[in-house]
Amino acid sequence: MSLAVIGVSHHTAPVEIRERFAFAASEVGHVLACLRSEGDVREAVLLSTCNRTEIYLFPVAEPVNLSAPERILLGKAGLRGSEASSHLFRIRGHPVVRHLFEVTSGLDSMVTGEAEIQGQVKEAYETASGVALEPPIVGPVLNRLFQTALSVGGRVRHETGIGEGSASVASVAVELARKIFGTLRGKRVLILGAGATGELTVEALAREGVRGVIVANRTYDRAVQLSGRLDGRAVRFDQLEDALRESDIVVSSTAAPHVMLTREMVRSAFPDGPRRPLLIVDIALPRDVEPSVGDEPNVFLYNVDDLRKIVDEHVGVRRAAVPHARRIVNAGTEDFRSWYASLEVVPVIRTLREQAEVVRAEETSKLLRKLAHLPEEDRARVEEFTRSLLGKLLHDPTSLLRRSVDEETGGHLVEEVRSLYGLPGSEDRREDSSTRTGEGGDGE
Amino acid sequence: MPDGMFHFTALFLYALALTLWIRGLLTGARGRGQAVAPWIAVAAVLSHLSALTLFALEYRQLPLVGLGPALSSLALVLGLGLVATLSLREATRIGIVVVPLILVLQTVALVTGVDPTREPLDFQGIWFALHVTFAFLGYQGLALAFAAGLLYLVQFHELKSKRLGRVFRFIPPLATLDGLGRVSLWIGFGGLSIAIVLGWAWTLRYRGTFQVADPKTLWAVVSWTAVVVALLARRGGDRPGRTGALAAVLGFGVVVLFFLVLRLMAVENGLFL
Numbered sequence: 001m002s003l004a005v006i007g008v009s010h011h012t013a014p015v016e017i018r019e020r021f022a023f024a025a026s027e028v029g030h031v032l033a034c035l036r037s038e039g040d041v042r043e044a045v046l047l048s049t050c051n052r053t054e055i056y057l058f059p060v061a062e063p064v065n066l067s068a069p070e071r072i073l074l075g076k077a078g079l080r081g082s083e084a085s086s087h088l089f090r091i092r093g094h095p096v097v098r099h100l101f102e103v104t105s106g107l108d109s110m111v112t113g114e115a116e117i118q119g120q121v122k123e124a125y126e127t128a129s130g131v132a133l134e135p136p137i138v139g140p141v142l143n144r145l146f147q148t149a150l151s152v153g154g155r156v157r158h159e160t161g162i163g164e165g166s167a168s169v170a171s172v173a174v175e176l177a178r179k180i181f182g183t184l185r186g187k188r189v190l191i192l193g194a195g196a197t198g199e200l201t202v203e204a205l206a207r208e209g210v211r212g213v214i215v216a217n218r219t220y221d222r223a224v225q226l227s228g229r230l231d232g233r234a235v236r237f238d239q240l241e242d243a244l245r246e247s248d249i250v251v252s253s254t255a256a257p258h259v260m261l262t263r264e265m266v267r268s269a270f271p272d273g274p275r276r277p278l279l280i281v282d283i284a285l286p287r288d289v290e291p292s293v294g295d296e297p298n299v300f301l302y303n304v305d306d307l308r309k310i311v312d313e314h315v316g317v318r319r320a321a322v323p324h325a326r327r328i329v330n331a332g333t334e335d336f337r338s339w340y341a342s343l344e345v346v347p348v349i350r351t352l353r354e355q356a357e358v359v360r361a362e363e364t365s366k367l368l369r370k371l372a373h374l375p376e377e378d379r380a381r382v383e384e385f386t387r388s389l390l391g392k393l394l395h396d397p398t399s400l401l402r403r404s405v406d407e408e409t410g411g412h413l414v415e416e417v418r419s420l421y422g423l424p425g426s427e428d429r430r431e432d433s434s435t436r437t438g439e440g441g442d443g444e
Numbered sequence: 445m446p447d448g449m450f451h452f453t454a455l456f457l458y459a460l461a462l463t464l465w466i467r468g469l470l471t472g473a474r475g476r477g478q479a480v481a482p483w484i485a486v487a488a489v490l491s492h493l494s495a496l497t498l499f500a501l502e503y504r505q506l507p508l509v510g511l512g513p514a515l516s517s518l519a520l521v522l523g524l525g526l527v528a529t530l531s532l533r534e535a536t537r538i539g540i541v542v543v544p545l546i547l548v549l550q551t552v553a554l555v556t557g558v559d560p561t562r563e564p565l566d567f568q569g570i571w572f573a574l575h576v577t578f579a580f581l582g583y584q585g586l587a588l589a590f591a592a593g594l595l596y597l598v599q600f601h602e603l604k605s606k607r608l609g610r611v612f613r614f615i616p617p618l619a620t621l622d623g624l625g626r627v628s629l630w631i632g633f634g635g636l637s638i639a640i641v642l643g644w645a646w647t648l649r650y651r652g653t654f655q656v657a658d659p660k661t662l663w664a665v666v667s668w669t670a671v672v673v674a675l676l677a678r679r680g681g682d683r684p685g686r687t688g689a690l691a692a693v694l695g696f697g698v699v700v701l702f703f704l705v706l707r708l709m710a711v712e713n714g715l716f717l
Contacts, residue, residue: 164472165608172608179612180603182619275684277618294604297683306606313609 003096003145004064006073006088007047007054010110013087020077021053028124029131031055031072036133038068043142047103047124049117051110056100058141066090097336100145101329104153106162113162113318113325118153121146144339152332159328160321165314169197169307170204172314173281177205177249180277180300185209190247192216192240192260194226197283198253202230205249214243218254241269250280252288260288266296273297283307341404344414349398351423360390447502450495451516451558455550457488458523458543465540472610473537482527482536485543489523492550495558496520503560508576510561512553519549521580525588525628534616535624541591571646579639579664583699585632586671590696592625593689600686622685625692629675636668659706666702670695 008021023031028046035041035055043058055069074084091099099108104121106113125146129138138146157163166172174184181187187210191202194217202213213232216239217223223234235243244250244266254260261280273296282289282303294301364386368379397417404413417423464481468474496517499507507513526542529535599615602608615621643664647653674695678688 158474158476161472161474164474165613176603176608179599179608179615179617180619182617182623273683277685298685300603302606310606310608 002059002062002064002093003141004057004059004066004090004092005054005096005099006057006066006069006090007052008073008087009052009054009089009108011108012089015050017077017079017087018051018053020079021048021073022050023048023053023076025123025127028127032128032131032137033133034072035069036137038071040065041068041137042135043139044069044137045124045128045142045146047121049120052103054103056096056142056145058139064092094333094337097145098329098333100149101152101332104149105156105325105329106153107156107322107325107329111167112315112322113157113164114167115157115163118150118157121153122150125150141340141343145336148332148336152329155332156325156328160324161317162321162325164317164321165310167311167314167318169283169304169311170201172307172310173201173251173302174204174208176281176300176302177279178208180279181248183209186211187248188212188214188246189232189249189251190214190216190243191226191230191232192250192252192288193218193254193256193284194222195253195255195284198251199226199230201251201253201281201283205251206230210249212246214247216240216243218256241265244269244278248276248278250278250289252280252282253284254288255284256288257286259290260284261293262290263292263296266293266299270296274299281307345401345404348414348417348423349401352398352417352421353394355421355423356390356394360386447495447498447558450491450498451550451554454488454492454495455547455554457484457491458546458550461485461488461539462543462547465537465543468537469540469611469614472613478537481539482530485523485536485539486527486530489520489527492516492520492523499558499560505560506573506576507558508573510559512556512558513560514553514576515549515556516553516558517576518580518583519546519553521584522546522549522587525584529588529624532616532620532624535592535620537614537616538588538591538595538621538624541594542587545587545591571642575639575642575646578635578642580635582632582635582637582639582667582671585628585630585635586667586674586692586696586699588628589625589632589671589674589692592621592628593692593696596621596625596685596689597693600689618685622688625689626678629671629678629688629692632671633668633675636664636671640664640668659709663699663703663706667699670699 008018010018013021023046028048031046032044035044035057040060041057042060045056047054047056053073055073057064057066057069059065070085070088073088074080077084079087100121102108104118106115106117109117125138125142128142129136131137166175177184177187184205185208187205189202189205189210189212191198191213194215206213213227213230215223215227215230215232215234216237217226217234218237220234220236223236226232227234240261244261250261252261261282266274276298278299280289280293280299280301282301285304287303289301289303291301291303293299364383368374368382371379371382374382401413401417461481461484464477464484468478468481496507496513499505499513507517522542523546526536526539526546529538595615596618598611599618599621602612602615603618640661643661647658674688674691677691678684680687
C-alpha cells in the first residue's frame with residue numbers, strides 16, 4: 001500500500017512547536033497545489049488542528065517521496081535542520097489507515113474520545129475535495145479512506161462510551177450549566193478573579209451563547225483588562241452582591257488565600273433565596289466559596305474537586321471503551337485493506353481473462369478454418385466448447401486471486417500471477433483501476 | 445372490535461418507545477434509539493387515533509362513554525400531549541413517565557373492552573363531548589406536569605448530590621422541565637375549569653340540579669383543586685421550580701388515589717366513574 005502521512009502531533013511536539021505548523025483554512029488550497037506540482041503526489045489531504053498538522057498522501061508512484069511535504073511543513077514552521085525534522089512523524093503503508101481511523105475516533109487525541117476531531121477531519125476532507133485542481137487532489141483512494149474514517153469515527157462514538165461525559169473542567173461546567181438552564185443563550189456569567197482556568201471556563205460558556213460577562217477582581221484594573229478580552233463589564237469587589245443578583249452562573253478562580261464568597265453574602269444578595277437556579281463553579285485553590293453556600297436553596301455549588309471527580313469518572317468510562325473502539329477501528333482497517341487490495345486484483349483478473357480470450361479466439365479460428373466442412377451448428381458447438389473450457393481453466397486461479405484480497409499475502413500472489421502470465425506492471429494497472437473506481441464502482 | 449388491530453398496534457408501539465427510553469436511561473441517552481423513540485411514540489399515537497376514529501365511525505358514537513372507550517380516549521389525549529413536546533427536543537423523554545400511564549390506561553381499556561355503551565344516554569351531544577374533551581385535556585395537563593415534576597425532582601437531586609451519571613445525562617434540563625410543568629399546569633387548570641363549568645351548566649339545564657355529591661363532580665373538584673394548589677405552590681416559597689414540581693407530583697398522586705377510591709365505592713358500573 002503506497003499511502004503515507006507526515007506531520008506533527010501532540011505526541012511528537014510541544015504546543016509552542018505545534019502552533020508553528022498550523023495552517024489556516026485559506027492556505028490549504030495553495031499547499032495542496034504545491035504538493036501536486038512539487039512532489040509526485042496524486043492525492044492529498046491536509047489536516048490542521050490545535051493538536052496536529054498532518055498531510056495524507058497517495059503518490060503517483062512507489063516508493064512515496066516525502067521530501068516535498070516535509071519541505072512545505074518545515075517552511076511553514078520556519079524551522080530548519082535535523083532537529084526541526086525530528087518533530088515530524090512519518091507513517092507509510094497500512095499503518096496510515098489505522099492512524100487516520102484512530103485520529104478520527106478520538107483514540108489518538110490528547111483527551112481520549114474528544115468530539116471535535118471528527119468534525120475537523122470532515123472539514124479537512126471537504127476542504128481538500130473542494131480545491132480546484134485537475135485531476136482532483138482527492139481521488140478515489142483518499143475519498144474512500146476519509147469516508148471510511150468518518151464512518152468508523154461515527155460508529156465508535158455511537159457504539160462505545162468513548163465520548164461519554166465531559167473530560168475537562170471547562171466542559172463539565174458547560175454541561176452542568178446546560179442541564180440546569182437548558183439553553184445558555186441570554187444567561188449572565190459572573191467571573192471572580194482573573195485565573196487562566198476561570199477565563200477558559202467563561203470562554204467555553206461564551207461559545208454556548210451566554211449574554212453578558214461580569215468580571216470582579218480585587219484589582220479593578222485587572223478586572224477591566226479581562227472584561228475587555230471577554231467582551232464583558234468590570235465591577236469593583238464591593239459591588240459583588242449586586243453582580244451576584246444579576247448572574248445565573250458564577251465562575252470563581254481568585255488566588256486569594258481566604259474565602260471570597262460567603263453564605264452571608266449570598267443571603268444578603270438574595271434575602272428570600274434565589275428564585276431561579278444559580279450555578280457556582282469554584283475552581284480556585286484554596287476555595288473561594290464557603291461550602292455552606294451550596295446548602296442555599298436553588299444554589300448548585302461545585303468546587304474543583306467535584307469537577308475533577310466528574311472528569312475522572314468520565315475519563316474512566318472513556319478508557320473502558322477503548323478496547324471496543326479499537327475493535328471497530330480494526331474492522332474498518334481490514335475493510336479498507338480489502339478494498340485497496342481489490343484495486344490491484346480486479347485489473348489483473350480482467351487482463352488475464354482478456355489475454356486468454358485472445359488466445360482462445362485465435363486458436364479456435366485456426367481450428368475452424370481446418371474444419372470448414374462442419375455444418376454451422378457444429379461450428380457453434382466447437383466455439384461454445386472452447387469458451388467453456390477456458391472458463392473452467394480460469395475459474396480456480398481467479399477465485400484464488402479474489403480470495404487473496406482478504407489475506408495479508410494477497411499482494412505477492414498478484415505479483416506472481418503477473419509475472420507468470422506476463423501481465424502489465426502494478427502502476428499501470430492501479431492507475432487504470434483507480435480511474436474506473438472514481439467513475440462509479442468501488443473496484444469490483 | 446374492528447379497531448382492535450390498531451389498538452394492539454398502538455399498545456405495542458407505546459411499549460417499544462418505552463423500552464427505548466428505559467434503555468436510554470440505563471445507557472445515559474447513548475445510541476440511536478433515543479432519536480427514534482419519540483417517532484415511535486408518534487406512530488403509536490397515530491395508530492391509537494385510527495382505532496378510536498374507526499370506533500366512532502363504526503358505532504356512530506364518540507368513544508367518551510363507558511370505562512373502556514373513555515380510558516382509551518384519555519390515554520390518547522395523554523399520547524397527544526407527549527407528541528406535543530416533540531418541539532422541545534429532549535423534553536419528549538418525559539415519555540419514560542407518561543408512556544407507562546398510557547400503557548396502564550390502554551391495557552385496562554382493552555381488558556374491560558372498548559365497546560359502545562348500551563345504556564340509554566340522555567347526555568349525548570356537543571355539550572357533553574366538549575365537557576369530556578376539556579376534562580381529558582385537564583387531566584392531560586396534570587399528568588404531564590406530574591411527569592415533568594417527577595423528572596425535575598430526580599434531576600435536582602442528581603445536581604445537588606453532584607452525581608452526573610447516566611440518569612443525569614438522560615433527564616432533560618431543569619429549565620425545560622420547569623417550563624413544561626408550568627405550561628402543563630395551566631393547560632390542566634384551563635381544561636378542568638371549562639369542563640366543570642360545562643358539566644354543571646349541563647346538569648343544571650337537563651336535570652335541574654348541580655349534582656354536587658356525584659362522584660364525577662367530586663373527582664373533578666378534587667382534580668381542579670390539586671391543579672390550583674400546584675400552580676399556587678409555584679408562586680410561593682424560595683424554590684418555586686422544586687416546590688411546583690413537588691406539588692404537581694403530590695397533586696397527581698392525590699387525584700389518582702381519589703379516583704381509585706371513588707371507583708371502588710362507585711355503585712353504577714360501565715361509565716367512566
